[in-house]
Amino acid sequence: MNNVLHIIKEQISNRQLILRLAAYELKSSYRMNYLGLFWSFLVPVLQILVFWVVFGMGIRSGSPVGDTPYFAWLVIGLVPWFYISPSILQGANSVYSKVNLVSKMKFPVSILPSIEIAKNTFNFLIMLGILIIILLSYGINSGLYLLQLPYYLIALFTFLYSVSLLLSTLSTIIRDVQLLLQAAMRMLFFLTPIFWDPNNLPEAFKTTLQLNPLYYLVDGFRNTFLGYSWFFEDMTYTLYFWYLTLLLLFVGAALHAKFKDKFVDYL
Numbered sequence: 258m259n260n261v262l263h264i265i266k267e268q269i270s271n272r273q274l275i276l277r278l279a280a281y282e283l284k285s286s287y288r289m290n291y292l293g294l295f296w297s298f299l300v301p302v303l304q305i306l307v308f309w310v311v312f313g314m315g316i317r318s319g320s321p322v323g324d325t326p327y328f329a330w331l332v333i334g335l336v337p338w339f340y341i342s343p344s345i346l347q348g349a350n351s352v353y354s355k356v357n358l359v360s361k362m363k364f365p366v367s368i369l370p371s372i373e374i375a376k377n378t379f380n381f382l383i384m385l386g387i388l389i390i391i392l393l394s395y396g397i398n399s400g401l402y403l404l405q406l407p408y409y410l411i412a413l414f415t416f417l418y419s420v421s422l423l424l425s426t427l428s429t430i431i432r433d434v435q436l437l438l439q440a441a442m443r444m445l446f447f448l449t450p451i452f453w454d455p456n457n458l459p460e461a462f463k464t465t466l467q468l469n470p471l472y473y474l475v476d477g478f479r480n481t482f483l484g485y486s487w488f489f490e491d492m493t494y495t496l497y498f499w500y501l502t503l504l505l506l507f508v509g510a511a512l513h514a515k516f517k518d519k520f521v522d523y524l
Contacts, residue, residue, distance in 0.1 A: 260510035264422070267365040275368050279375035299338045301384055305332055307451060322454050325483055329395045333479050334451035336388050337413065341383040347373040348421025349438055353429045367516050370421035374414065377480060392482060399484030408421050408488055411475045416470060416502045423509030426516055449475050473498040 268275070308331060313463045322330040351369040392398070428434040449471045455463050466472055473494060488495055 258507075260514040261507055264367045264510050264513065266379035267367050268418075275337075278372045279379075280313050282372065282413060283376045283379055299487045301380065302387065304339070305335055308335060310389040325397070326395050329392055329397060330483075331452055332388055332391055333467050334475050335481050336381070336384045337386055337475055337478050338446065338449065338451055338471075340377055341413070341417065341474070342446070344377045345375045345420055345424070346438065346442060347377070348417065349428045350435055351421070352425040353432070353435075356429065357512070362439045367422065367513055370418060370425050374417050374421065388482070393403075396475055396484065400489070402405065403436075404483050405477075405488055406481050409474065409481060412477070413503070415473055415506070415522055416474065416498075419502050419506035419509055422513055425508065426474055426512045430516060445469060450479075451475060467494060470498055470501055505516050 266330060321327055341370070348370040351373045352366060355369055356366065424434065424438060428438070448465075448469055453464070455472075455476070477488060479487070
């Protein structure tokens with residue numbers, strides 16, 4: 258418990274440093290490109306269009322999901338995924354890629370995953386804005402259900418940091434973890450209801466897939482923006498998600514505290 262509290266305290270006390278470094282990394286990653294930061298949301302937009310052509314117009318022939326146009330339904334699933342995937346992959350590699358620099362100074366290593374998450378948040382907020390414009394163009398308004406959006410954002414940020422903290426330690430100690438993670442994220446993309454409707458699956462199979470915490474987050478965004486249901490209507494699944502997320506946080510904090518002074522030895 259003390260490890261978790263210490264790490265949370267480091268995130269809060271260094272929040273301005275996290276934002277400054279995230280902004281610097283975001284700018285530096287595009288400084289050699291003519292379009293600059295415009296690429297940060299142009300690439301996801303192009304990816305969305307590709308998925309729409311393949312799965313919307315091609316495989317599904319653009320047929321709606323229930324009463325929702327497929328393109329709108331698809332974008333709601335893709336927007337959180339375009340935030341989740343790079344945040345986990347980059348967060349997992351954050352300590353290994355920078356520990357040689359920060360080990361030479363007094364630096365809270367636990368904020369390195371937060372910097373990567375904060376950097377990707379800029380693009381995520383832009384994509385949320387584009388999503389809202391798309392939904393309004395289709396006349397989709399979930400009304401009061403939008404009030405639970407802050408809850409799912411908190412759940413998303415907490416999960417991303419918990420996973421990134423754990424994986425950043427493991428991938429520094431065992432480099433094979435990063436390669437396994439890349440393969441796992443590709444597999445999770447197809448096991449998460451991004452471009453397929455979970456309501457078309459047998460109940461037993463659907464329950465098994467719900468063990469994937471990303472399922473909870475993507476499904477939660479759809480419930481919010483399409484006005485399907487409130488998060489507290491399925492407390493069993495909600496408690497499972499938070500139990501798993503906090504378990505990852507506690508294990509990640511314990512491993513980080515154990516190895517943070519030895520990271521440089523694994524380079």
